[in-house]
Amino acid sequence: MYQEALAATAQRIAPFIHRTPVLTSRLLNQIAGAELYFKCENLQRMGAFKMRGAVNAVLQLSEEQKTRGVVTHSSGNFAQALALAAQSIGVQAYIVMPENAPQVKKDAVRGYGGQIIECSSEPMAREEVAAQVEKEKGAYFIHPSNDLEVILGQGTAALELLQDHPNLEHIFTPVGGGGLIAGTALAAHSFGQNCTVIGGEPFAADDAYRSLQSGQIEANTSTNTMADGLRTQLGDINFPIIQKHVAQIIRVEEAEIMAALRLIWERMKQVVEPSSAVALAALLRNKEEFAGRRIGIILSGGNVDLSKLPF
DSSP states (O other): OOOHHHHHHHHHHHGGGGOOEEOOOHHHHHHHTTTEEEEEEGGSSSGGTTHHHHHHHTTHHHHHHHHHHHEEOSSSSSHHHHHHHHHTTTTEEEEEEEEEEESSHHHHEEEEEEEEEEEEEEHHHHHHHHHHHHHHHHOEOOOSSHHHHHHHHHHHHHHHHHHHHHOOOOEEEESSSSHHHHHHHHHHHSSSSSSEEEEEEEEGGGGHHHHHHHTTTOOOOOOOOOOOOGGGGOTTHHHHHHHEEEEEEEEEEEEHHHHHHHHHHHHOOOOOHHHHHHHHHHHHHHHHTTTTTTTEEEEOOEEEEEEEOOO
């Protein structure tokens, strides 16, 4: 069902994104006891996989919608992704960001031509302000993770990974808002050969794990994790895809995220953000289960605030 849509999406966005490299590490293979293939979305334009979904969503707009611009709410990577995607296509982007969003991220959004509208840091505030901008400017709202065009765009990272390594048995991704894991699951289901998708999630923000247990979208009461990109929750478009096509979600402790982050920085020489390390941490936590397998791992992004490194 999604095979043609994913193939068309990959073709559509190709002129606007990087086809990121896939790296291997003998040492990490040894530690994991498996063959690991890392899809380096930290080397994507604007530094994260989110560029894929943002570009796809903007390209799908009608000419009339493009003249009125696009709006989203995000404190981080999707804010930058939509600003750059819109700029690449000649569309105005309005980005609602909480006032306490990192200055480095606000600067990046402005650098990509995005117009920032600040809101208070309460979760509901961003939605209210985005709805206001949508009404006043006539801009088209694009959700960071709960939008089918965004999900299909995010799925192209796994599609490329499977084109390079068609015999992968599993693909691990971090889980935040659910766009990446949902897109990855559609790609693995459509293009993999019995390839299962597994999510990694911090214990401190384990809403997706609990949602799969209960069968309904659960919220986080606390989000005290260094993986700040994973503090968001699933949506009604990506959750059914995750329920149907994701094999399991493995939760990890903060110390495990830190250890995986250090391995990627020190051994692979890749600058990734803590959220990216959660996928590797999940694999290493349950490595006996995956011993000897061929495994893809999506390194989701590399937008690190260097003034706040965790080590």
